[in-house]
Amino acid sequence: MKVFLSADIEGTAGIAHWNEADRKHPDWIEFRALMTAEVVAACEGARAAGAEEVVIKDAHSSGRNLILDRLPDYARIVRGWSGHPDEMMYGIDAGFSAALYTGYHCKAGSEANPLAHTSNLRISRLLLNGEVASEFTFNALCAASYGVPSVFLSGDVAMCGEARDMVPGLATVETLDGNGSATNSIAPVRAWRLIREGVEAALKGDFAGALPKLADRFEVVLEFNDPTCAYRAGWYPGAKSHGPRAVAFESRDFAEILRALLFLKV
Ligand SMILES: [Zn+2]
Secondary structure, eight states: OEEEEEEOSTTSTTOOSGGGGOTTSTHHHHHHHHHHHHHHHHHHHHHHTTOSEEEEEEOSTTTOOSOGGGSOTTEEEEOSOOSOTTGGGTTOOTTOSEEEEEEEOOOTTOSSOTTOOBSBTTEEEEEETTEEOOHHHHHHHHHHHTTOOEEEEEEOHHHHHHHHHHSTTOEEEEOEEEETTEEEEOOHHHHHHHHHHHHHHHHHSOOTTOOOOOOSSEEEEEEESSHHHHHHHTTSTTOEEOSTTEEEEEESOHHHHHHHHHHHOO
8 A cells, every 4th residue: 555645744743833834034944844754654554554655755845854863764755846736745646545644734715723814815715616625635636636535534624524524524633723823733742643544544544435526617706915926827728817916717626626726826
């Protein structure tokens, strides 16, 4: 069994401030270690369930957060950004049995994590087929487009709830809950144990059905904070203006949606 793991930082147990996610800030040093420990816990759970290999995408900001000499010998690591539209899922293919997610956070516009966002801070809301979407929405559909079920997620309470609603049978570990600029979190050491146990149990279970359904047709709407971003995005082939700060793009093919997002959101 080969397992894919997409690792972010804004849902890591204990996190409360953007400085802690910013590699140029000294606070990041502590949080890259905490992010790494959650990834290692997920790897250990996968190994205990029989995984021969775990491919980890370091999926936050620079893509260069994880402390590499803490990773187990059965792990591979994808660092940096290739430019491929799969982005936070880059490296996944049909050869994986399951996808896992750690450090995930709720969507832009949510009040349930002070670090809530979707993709970047220029986007005020990202909608898919009329519903406000999270990074996980797109990443789980990306995995599903390769036939890979999404089996486990750890992150903030709101993200976990939405992920369970979207993917039947998905196991979660709720690390923290946000109120305004504060977070209330379980201790990291508890998160590591729960992630290890949660991943092992999930991968030992029957997860074949943990595939979100791909719609027949997709419409993505990007609402920006700044109208100039929407003007620029409107030049992408097929993109249409969708009000003063937004563009819309439609396709029957989810891969085309991911390709469009790569260019629309910058
Ligand atoms: Zn991130």
